[in-house]
Amino acid sequence: xxxxxxxxxxxxxxxxxxxxxxxxxxxxxxxxxxxxxxxxxxxxxxxxxxxxxxxxxxxxxxxxxxxxxxxxxxxxxxxxxxxxxxxxxxxxxxxxxxxxxxxxxxxxxxxxxxxxxxxxxxxxxxxxxxxxxxxxxxxxxxxxxxxxxxxxxxxxxxxxxxxxxxxxxxxxxxxxxxxxxxxxxxxxxxxxxxxxxxxxxxxxxxxxxxxxxxxxxxxxxxxxxxxxxxxxxxxxxxxxxxxxxxxxxxxxxxxxxxxx
Numbered sequence: 436x437x438x439x440x441x442x443x444x445x446x447x448x449x450x451x452x453x454x455x456x457x458x459x460x461x462x463x464x465x466x467x468x469x470x471x472x473x474x475x476x477x478x479x480x481x482x483x484x485x486x487x488x489x490x491x492x493x494x495x496x497x498x499x500x501x502x503x504x505x506x507x508x509x510x511x512x513x514x515x516x517x518x519x520x521x522x523x524x525x526x527x528x529x530x531x532x533x534x535x536x537x538x539x540x541x542x543x544x545x546x547x548x549x550x551x552x553x554x555x556x557x558x559x560x561x562x563x564x565x566x567x568x569x570x571x572x573x574x575x576x577x578x579x580x581x582x583x584x585x586x587x588x589x590x591x592x593x594x595x596x597x598x599x600x601x602x603x604x605x606x607x608x609x610x611x612x613x614x615x616x617x618x619x620x621x622x623x624x625x626x627x628x629x630x631x632x633x634x635x636x637x638x639x640x641x642x643x644x645x646x647x648x649x650x651x652x653x654x655x656x657x658x659x660x661x662x663x664x665x666x667x668x669x670x671x672x673x674x675x676x677x678x679x680x681x682x683x684x685x686x687x688x689x690x691x692x693x694x695x
Contacts, residue, residue: 437470437560438694439553440620441578442586445602447569449590450625453660454686455566456483457679458586460669461687463516467561470509471519474549474578475568476529478522484512485667486521494523498552499577500532505552514672518560530573545573546613550581562690571605579609584620591627591637591653596644621693623686625654652686655679 442455452475459471473480474495478488488494497503498520511518533545544551553563565578579585585606589595610617622645624638642649654660655678663673670679 437557437563439557439563439565439582440584440586441565441567441582442588443567443575443602444588445569445571446597449588450654451588452479452483452566454588454623454625454654455480455564456664457669457683458687459564460514460517460671461683462562462690463514464671464684465687465691467516468559469517470556470560470563471517472563472565473519473522474574475522475566476524476526478524479664480566481519481521482667483664484514484517484519484669486510486519488521488523491521491523494521496523496525496529499529499548500536505555514669526574533573546576546580549577553581576609579606579617580613582617584618586620587622588625589622589641590625595637595641619648622649623654624649626656627653628656650686650689652682652689654682
């Protein structure tokens, strides 16, 4: 049975989608069967693995509303062991769509739709990674209800802890009301500029707060990591010799070691 991990941080620009794409790809390179689920209406994880959103006949949106099956909506990418459940701009209106569904069917559980979908296919994968939007919306709530654990990317900058307490409180509420088994998978530090003293201070602060939950691997701030998604490729396929490739492969190894 595959482990379902949500990558969550309501603060934008922390490297969440970059980590979702490259961790998923790296797990695939290490021989794990991976499904990347893009629940962000912006769809950056979808385009980041080379999928053109405009031509999709089925996506997460249709699957959530039971208009398509999840099997019809999943796309196998050209990258090793990596499939994606793609996003759609229609997800912007998913809240109102859910309201309409509830009017038609009072038993429709809007916070459990993603869980219902992923339970159908989780045996087909070793890891299912959910790239969440930078907000605590109905989509993020669906992800928390469906997940075994939460992985939190935290940028190495001054306001790193801002909003983290709110996020942890949201996890507690989800655990109480929807998913009592939800755990913190880990915290990954991103965008470290090792030339600055501030970045290193933030690393120490995060590690003192989250302790062993923080991964040893730290993702450096690299231009090549920002370039790769615009070419529709994970960093390992865009530039295998990059320090970014090594970092995400090391992170993937840590994830595997912690789970196995």
